[in-house]
Amino acid sequence: MVTINGVPRSKANKEANIKLKKIYSELGINHCEECGYWFGLSFHHSHKRIWFYDKDPEWLGSHEHTLLLCAKCHLDAEISRERTKELFLKHRNYDIVD
Numbered sequence: 301m302v303t304i305n306g307v308p309r310s311k312a313n314k315e316a317n318i319k320l321k322k323i324y325s326e327l328g329i330n331h332c333e334e335c336g337y338w339f340g341l342s343f344h345h346s347h348k349r350i351w352f353y354d355k356d357p358e359w360l361g362s363h364e365h366t367l368l369l370c371a372k373c374h375l376d377a378e379i380s381r382e383r384t385k386e387l388f389l390k391h392r393n394y395d396i397v398d
């Protein structure tokens with residue numbers, strides 16, 4: 301089993317999602333941050349999961365490293381690193397350096 305700091309990876313992902321749902325709920329973010337739509341909402345991470353496992357797995361569940369996006373905006377971001385960088389700069393003032 302793959303573990304992160306002794307915690308199984310699947311459990312770490314699940315815990316991060318629970319944490320994110322709480323954070324976004326408290327911030328009142330319940331729609332796509334880019335287009336305002338609400339269909340197929342999910343969290344888009346600033347980096348691939350492996351990057352978080354190498355740095356700090358806690359960041360998987362942080363507001364700074366995630367965006368709430370609809371299915372369309374999430375797909376656009378998934379297929380383009382540049383698009384992801386644009387979105388994080390715009391919505392988090394986070395200038396991603398790979």
Ligand SMILES: [Zn+2]
Nearest residue numbers: 332335370373
């Ligand atoms: Zn959207």
